[in-house]
Amino acid sequence: MERQYFTFVSSLLLALAVVAAFASVGEAAGTPNIIVDFTVKSFNVTNMSIGSTVSTYGSTNLIKGGAASTNWRTLLGKLGPLVWRIPLRYFNGNVGSSAGGNFGDTNGAAYIQAIRNISGIPFVVIGGSTNDNDITTSDAASLVHYFNDNGGKNGGPVDYYVIGNEPDNGFGMDNYIFGGAGNAGYHNIAVAMRAATTRRLYLAGPSLVTWADYKYGDFNNFMSNCNADTDIIDFHKYGDGKVLGNINATYQYRDALNWLRQQINVYFGARANQINIQLGEFNYNSWYDGSWAQAFYTSRNLVHTVSTIGQVLSRGGRAYNYADNNGALGLITDGTSNNDAPAGKYVPLPSYWGIAAWTGGSYLRKLGTVMVSATSLVDGVEVYATDNKAKIVLINKSETQDQALVIQMNGKTTGIYSLYSFRRGMTATDFTNGLQFKAPLKTVSSATYQNGIISVTIPWMSVIVAIVD
Template sequence: MTHPTRAPSVGRRLILGALPAAAVLAACGDVGGEIVVDLEWPIAQLPRAAIGFTATTFADVPGPVVGNPRDLAALGALGAGAVRIHLAPRDGAVVSGARGGDRSIPAERWLRAYGELGLRPTVVVDLDRDAALAVLDAVRPYGVRRFVLGNEMDAHSRADVGDAGYVRRFREIAAAMRRVDPHLEIGGPATAHYEGLNDPLLRGLLDAPPAQRVSFVDFHAYGAGEGETATPESALRYGPWLDALRERVADPSVGLQVGEFNLNWADEPQNNTQAQTVWVATALATILSRGAVAFQYGDRSAAMGLTSDGVPMPSYWGIAMLTGAGLFRGIGTRMVAVHNPDPDVAAFASAADPAVVLAHPGGRERAVRVRLRGYGGGSAHVWRSTAGRPELIVVRPVTDQLELTLPPVSVTTVVLDP
């Protein structure tokens, strides 16, 4: 996780594309109006493995995650479906390749532990042919079929070779790995921010023979860092970025991935607050509404992390407002269109297990009305996070309309049952 340049700040007004976008949020002006959820208008599939987190592999107190049953229990309860981990050969063994990672633990222990939680692994490897093949050989017994070559084009992952050098090495390594297993999914370039995906780099990865071609395009992006305050709007910029990237890729068979995201890329004062819960829920839902894979950073990383000795942190509860974390049924397997003219609320919804997620980062209560197109009536279970762990607020009958009052700095998930 390196950030050589700061991504440009977002303006005070941000519109997330035209419908079917999953949310529209303006940062100024009192637009108001009715939020309309169209449960019959799917805009993205949502496999369980689209929601993931990074295994930081740090060995801080009270020891690495794989040796802490409390952390593992919390991560297992979260309901995520994927884990991202950097592995590399070091001193004759394949261990953590992450900067600051615990290299005393072999790769198989990490993969076994996360596999027992039902998480699909995506393995980051150094941009080096021999290193990548050594990792591939070590992880194949654990069913790993998904890889990213290099990390943020940095020296630590041997990827600081410039755009042309990255493309050349990517093609060489991808072809070598696919000679071992032609069915591997191999992604890149995992730039530190969206702006790093310039056209020559992107076209070089896409305009290649099948064995050398990128399977999915990966980039990282955080709300802010280095003392800069992350705004609520920054959680929504993944929408226009992914919309633009999908147009640039122009091939539905190529996946999109946000390989790292969080409120900040360092331990800023905003971390470990309810604002982080709201931001993470909003960013995750925005990414998923574009059909992309999302990896929060990371499972153990001080106030940026998901758990601390088994105690869920604010980022954890942001993800939980979509997965349910064993407290309630999470969002369904299809994201659906939402028309949202409200300037103070980000709104998302799913079908096939219908649910509505409403994120309100503002400092005052907000009354909202939600119309449910295509819902035949039933009951609404209203879960809300205002201070971390969500609580069941009310269960009430509903036909085709909901009226709710959203507290300041809150996330509300409405689970709809027949």
């Protein structure tokens, strides 16, 4: 699309050319190409809407790594209150990690307390004795007792649980649903957990590897047999495995939410409107090798993260990034030189800033409590907005093209706004100066808008957030 320029440029804006490289402001300039209607509200946003995963087998995380763990908690705390998924098992009272490669960890209570200490909401993914899914009723009930008895002395109470993890990845859906291979069966586990506490528990499943048409049968099998015991449908979905092009496929998350909601309506009957959907794990890709530096360590990851969360929230779902720590798939580099990260440094990655664009945290206003209608008429540009704390999130997915945007706001005529630029950085190895590793820049502070119009130029492969009052 041919670039649109403002019809006037003041001498002041010319003097601020460096700022204008990130976000330019003016009065109405041409036909609006972004429409935000604050009077048309859709899905509610809650404190359960955005989260991540505590990667328990990492050498550095919330409680590991000595002095580094303090820095870790500080950085994650600055994202604001999030949901934190964490894989744990009971294992004869030695509560700890159930993540593959870290059986034997006994830090379960410390992890939950650390999540509490950064104002997070713990969401426990229950694992078995030897793998993710060989879960007995006694272990599941004992884990609930461990966190919920005695005033939650072990960091609890914990009210949110995923039963098992990716049973379609070798364990077997029939074993997971009906029992087998050490699993007591989903219904029996759910009944035992609810009987272990007087608190209201929210139980999630089936936590499948991905959403795709070849998984429809597994989802339907689960919902057909487990609907009475389930409060949340949990699924995983990572990017399509493309360094270039992944960000243009985030519409698949919207499609997943639409399909799952349709199936929930079929299988859950009168309870359908009470069932939530959560994207329990997402990331740019499900693994990293050297060819992926141009994805994970550039603002492509920023754009992918912001877009994925927007696609999910705009369809009423919840979006949980994976993970705080897993090399390039983490939110922060772990201080090692693994996966092309900088040794000895703990650098927030573009995905970290992708979450911050939504949550605000210590950096800008958090998102509001309800999604509102937002439409982009510009190829490659996405827009999302919330109200009850008005916030507009703009994403430019183009690899080459800046875009001049004219935002028409319905429901807001005159007021003030500020702009924050999450800036482009495409040099994957420059962890010191790369803008993709830095906090957003406030490019406009308390400017006035008239007639519901805000104009802004968004650079290619970047994100701008508008705060509107």
